[in-house]
Amino acid sequence: xxxxxxxxxxxxxxxxxxxxxxxxxxxxxxxxxxxxxxxxxxxxxxxxxxxxxxxxxxxxxxxxxxxxxxxxxxxxxxxxxxxxxxxxxxxxxxxxxxx
Amino acid sequence: xxxxxxxxxxxxxxxxxxxxxxxxxxxxxxxxxxxxxxxxxxxxxxxxxxxxxxxxxxxxxxxxxxxxxxxxxxxxxxxxxxxxxxxxxxxxxxxxxxxxxxxxxxxxxxxxxxxxxxxxxxxxxxxxxxxxxxxxxxxxxxxxxxxxxxxxxxxxxxxxxxxxxxxxxxxxxxxxxxxxxxxxxxxxxxxxxxxxxxxxxxxxxxxxxxxxxxxxxxxxxxxxxxxxxxxxxxxxxxxxxxxxxxxxxxxxxxxxxxxxxxxxxxxxxxxxxxxxxxxxxxxxxxxxxxxxxxxxxxxxxxxxxxxxxxxxxxxxxxxxxxxxxxxxxxxxxxxxxxxxxxxxxxxxxxxxxxxxxxxxxxxxxxxxxxxxxxxxxxxxxxxxxxxxxxxxxxxxxxxxxxxxxxxxxxxxxxxxxxxxxxxxxxxxxxxxxxxxxxxxxxxxxxxxxxxxxxxxxxxxxxxxxxxxxxxxxxxxxxxxxxxxxxxxxxxxxxxxxxxxxxxxxxxxxxxxxxxxxxxxxxxxxxxxxxxxxxxxxxxxxxxxxxxxxxxxxxxxxxxxxxxxxxxxxxxxxxxxxxxxxxxxxxxxxxxxxxxxxxxxxxxxxxxxxxxxxxxxxxxxxxxxxxxxxxxxxxxxxxxxxxxxxxxxxxxxxxxxxxxxxxxxxxxxxxxxxxxxxxxxxxxxxxxxxxxxxxxxxxxxxxxxxxxxxxxxxxxxxxxxxxxxxxxxxxxxxxxxxxxxxxxxxxxxxxxxxxxxxxxxxxxxxxxxxxxxxxx
Numbered sequence: 036x037x038x039x040x041x042x043x044x045x046x047x048x049x050x051x052x053x054x055x056x057x058x059x060x061x062x063x064x065x066x067x068x069x070x071x072x073x074x075x076x077x078x079x080x081x082x083x084x085x086x087x088x089x090x091x092x093x094x095x096x097x098x099x100x101x102x103x104x105x106x107x108x109x110x111x112x113x114x115x116x117x118x119x120x121x122x123x124x125x126x127x128x129x130x131x132x133x134x
Numbered sequence: 135x136x137x138x139x140x141x142x143x144x145x146x147x148x149x150x151x152x153x154x155x156x157x158x159x160x161x162x163x164x165x166x167x168x169x170x171x172x173x174x175x176x177x178x179x180x181x182x183x184x185x186x187x188x189x190x191x192x193x194x195x196x197x198x199x200x201x202x203x204x205x206x207x208x209x210x211x212x213x214x215x216x217x218x219x220x221x222x223x224x225x226x227x228x229x230x231x232x233x234x235x236x237x238x239x240x241x242x243x244x245x246x247x248x249x250x251x252x253x254x255x256x257x258x259x260x261x262x263x264x265x266x267x268x269x270x271x272x273x274x275x276x277x278x279x280x281x282x283x284x285x286x287x288x289x290x291x292x293x294x295x296x297x298x299x300x301x302x303x304x305x306x307x308x309x310x311x312x313x314x315x316x317x318x319x320x321x322x323x324x325x326x327x328x329x330x331x332x333x334x335x336x337x338x339x340x341x342x343x344x345x346x347x348x349x350x351x352x353x354x355x356x357x358x359x360x361x362x363x364x365x366x367x368x369x370x371x372x373x374x375x376x377x378x379x380x381x382x383x384x385x386x387x388x389x390x391x392x393x394x395x396x397x398x399x400x401x402x403x404x405x406x407x408x409x410x411x412x413x414x415x416x417x418x419x420x421x422x423x424x425x426x427x428x429x430x431x432x433x434x435x436x437x438x439x440x441x442x443x444x445x446x447x448x449x450x451x452x453x454x455x456x457x458x459x460x461x462x463x464x465x466x467x468x469x470x471x472x473x474x475x476x477x478x479x480x481x482x483x484x485x486x487x488x489x490x491x492x493x494x495x496x497x498x499x500x501x502x503x504x505x506x507x508x509x510x511x512x513x514x515x516x517x518x519x520x521x522x523x524x525x526x527x528x529x530x531x532x533x534x535x536x537x538x539x540x541x542x543x544x545x546x547x548x549x550x551x552x553x554x555x556x557x558x559x560x561x562x563x564x565x566x567x568x569x570x571x572x573x574x575x576x577x578x579x580x581x582x583x584x585x586x587x588x589x590x591x592x593x594x595x596x597x598x599x600x601x602x603x604x605x606x607x608x609x610x611x612x613x614x615x616x617x618x619x620x621x622x623x624x625x626x627x628x629x630x631x632x633x634x635x636x637x638x639x640x641x642x643x644x645x646x647x648x649x650x651x652x653x654x655x656x657x658x659x660x661x662x663x664x665x666x667x668x669x670x671x672x673x674x675x676x677x678x679x680x681x682x683x684x685x686x687x688x689x690x691x692x693x694x695x696x697x698x699x700x701x702x703x704x705x706x707x708x709x710x711x712x713x714x715x716x717x718x719x720x721x722x723x724x725x726x727x728x729x730x731x732x733x734x735x736x737x738x739x740x741x742x743x744x745x746x747x748x749x750x751x752x753x754x755x756x757x758x759x760x761x762x763x764x765x766x767x768x769x770x771x772x773x774x775x776x777x778x779x780x781x782x783x784x785x786x787x788x789x790x791x792x793x794x795x796x797x798x799x800x801x802x803x804x805x806x807x808x809x810x811x812x813x814x815x816x817x818x819x820x821x822x823x824x825x826x827x828x829x830x831x832x833x834x835x836x837x838x839x840x841x842x843x844x845x846x847x848x849x850x851x852x853x854x855x856x857x858x859x860x861x862x863x864x865x866x867x868x869x870x871x872x873x874x875x876x877x878x879x880x881x882x883x884x885x886x887x888x889x890x891x892x893x894x895x896x897x898x899x900x901x902x903x904x905x906x907x908x909x
């Protein structure tokens with residue numbers, strides 16, 4: 036359980052970093068299981084980024100099947116959205132890197 | 135019509151169908167549900183039942199016949215009173231019926247079928263085979279004989295009328311066709327059948343000497359003549375005969391509708407690869423594609439609807455990409471959100487993802503600072519103000535330090551930074567030792583390993599039992615960190631593992647351990663005396679109990695041998711008593727710092743509490759090689775110049791910094807700027823004439839090339855904190871300062887107008903110019 040506390044702590048630290056707008060953890064089936072945003076935004080992000088991640092992962096693996104996608108970052112004009120990909124889940128963080 | 139038929143007609147109340155007649159009563163066979171109701175089977179039954187009824191009492195026909203509905207015989211006549219009653223198509227094999235000799239009852243529906251055995255002529259239908267108790271009448275005899283029999287039977291009475299039953303509805307046991315049966319190879323042998331003789335009349339041979347031989351010969355001759363005369367003879371005419379083909383009847387058949395399902399998939403390179411490496415997964419993948427219907431996502435439906443359309447290639451990749459998810463694990467089955475979250479959070483990959491994510495976020499936040507640290511050009515925002523740049527270009531550039539960021543977190547707040555060291559292998563990793571904390575809630579000592587990628591939280595935080603006074607990373611085993619503490623114990627930690635209690639070795643059991651604070655630790659690589667090529671790394675420590683010890687690993691932890699004991703050196707003045715009395719108790723003076731020569735690793739300098747600096751050698755543990763006297767207060771730090779040989783700096787609590795050359799007894803230069811004790815001093819790794827010093831109030835950067843009287847850069851400490859330790863960063867222009875509040879601040883040196891490689895010469899020149907001043 037100590038690990039769990041550590042994980043929880045890290046997650047809280049991330050959520051409270053400067054510029055972070057929201058954090059979403061999505062499970063295998065695309066259902067958001069932990070989020071700091073409101074429901075509609077969460078669902079929208081979860082659905083859209085799941086599709087995009089699949090596409091990106093398919094691209095990477097098509098080139099080399101032994102490779103796999105680890106991290107995806109999209110920098111838009113307003114935000115930066117970072118997606119950490121694993122087989123079991125997606126971790127989506129939206130940050131506003133104000134400089 | 136024959137008489138019999140007429141008789142029959144009298145005896146039955148038959149239903150006569152005439153073309154004009156409208157009412158048709160077709161009685162159906164009740165019991166056994168024979169569907170050949172179109173046939174005229176009923177006539178027989180009707181006949182028989184009629185017969186049975188007409189038999190009257192005494193008949194052995196049992197009651198069962200009673201529930202037979204009195205059937206009416208259907209007979210059809212056309213306009214000319216021809217009996218065109220359709221014959222039934224089925225002709226049962228009467229021979230088979232004889233097996234049931236013992237039957238007495240009439241309720242054999244086979245009777246109905248049996249009645250199908252009709253004679254060829256269509257005038258009447260008669261049961262022509264029945265078996266009487268005990269006696270059998272062979273069927274299929276000529277009709278005439280049949281008729282005779284019928285006559286007989288009509289006269290005879292109460293004959294149990296039995297009908298041969300047809301092996302009609304034998305319940306065929308359906309054999310289940312198993313897979314194996316389908317697969318088994320059956321051999322089919324095709325062979326020529328025997329010739330079937332249709333007519334075989336063998337010729338009879340008569341001997342020529344027999345009595346009737348002449349008759350036979352006569353007949354033969356007649357036959358031969360007949361054959362001869364046959365051609366062209368009117369008596370014999372060729373005629374052709376045509377066989378009648380029965381009329382075809384079309385029949386409609388209906389079967390179950392065949393369900394057709396469209397199925398499509400997209401094949402991608404990784405899909406094939408996945409299938410190849412894990413054969414058992416392909417079945418699961420197939421079942422996944424079938425069972426996609428229960429996917430609870432609204433968004434999925436639209437994409438899969440697209441898949442079902444004709445164009446397979448376009449959006450179908452989502453479904454196949456989804457199938458690439460290896461949903462074999464436990465997550466896929468449970469829809470329980472809570473348990474999902476728990477499982478995910480406990481998995482290692484999640485923690486790794488969090489780590490990477492945190493670093494990415496911080497990378498975004500600290501991007502300009504880190505870029506400046508790495509000496510990269512700073513990326514500017516598209517809408518940043520352009521005017522600022524013009525301002526900067528105009529102002530004269532003077533040397534300054536720029537505050538980049540500070541390593542600090544809640545754990546370290548309030549503690550004073552006692553020592554800092556870079557990791558030898560990963561130069562982004564910084565180890566910081568903290569002393570006593572202001573609050574007594576936590577353990578007294580703390581060691582944090584910070585990474586440049588995360589300035590807000592240390593990678594490792596190790597609590598120690600006592601305040602940390604010194605630390606150093608090993609070169610041979612880069613993950614080993616040696617920590618010296620205030621109670622004199624030395625511990626070696628392995629920082630590679632996440633486990634914070636990863637103390638590898640401790641000197642707490644060693645009998646020879648230091649009992650006073652370990653002021654400095656160093657891992658040095660020493661050549662073995664014999665071979666001279668191998669470098670063995672050993673840990674050397676100097677402590678307040680006046681010993682310099684070399685530690686090595688033994689079975690029960692660390693053990694040490696003394697390299698040197700710092701004896702107090704008597705002054706050369708003789709005592710008043712005349713005799714040079716040596717005190718019996720040769721007390722040891724605490725050593726505060728030491729430094730090994732950069733090239734000759736057996737020579738080192740030690741600074742003591744008394745202000746003396748001794749030069750020692752590892753091979754001689756009794757005597758000092760040389761002693762440098764200048765300071766009269768504790769020497770806080772000694773450091774050899776990494777670029778210029780034989781030059782070292784020392785700083786002390788007597789507010790001064792001294793620059794020495796190895797073979798001179800007196801310092802070449804002395805620097806002082808403020809009236810506070812100088813805590814730490816370090817040479818710049820890049821420039822031979824630059825060094826930094828930290829006293830309690832400020833950070834000073836000295837450049838001997840520019841000025842030997844004043845530091846060129848002075849950075850004051852923040853209010854309320856005192857600066858305690860200093861570290862230069864290699865490969866970059868940055869300086870790290872640790873203060874008493876637990877912050878390790880990173881400053882970047884800017885605009886130092888120093889040249890590059892000629893530094894050493896410059897230093898030499900400076901020193902040479904100073905040399906004549908020395909005695």
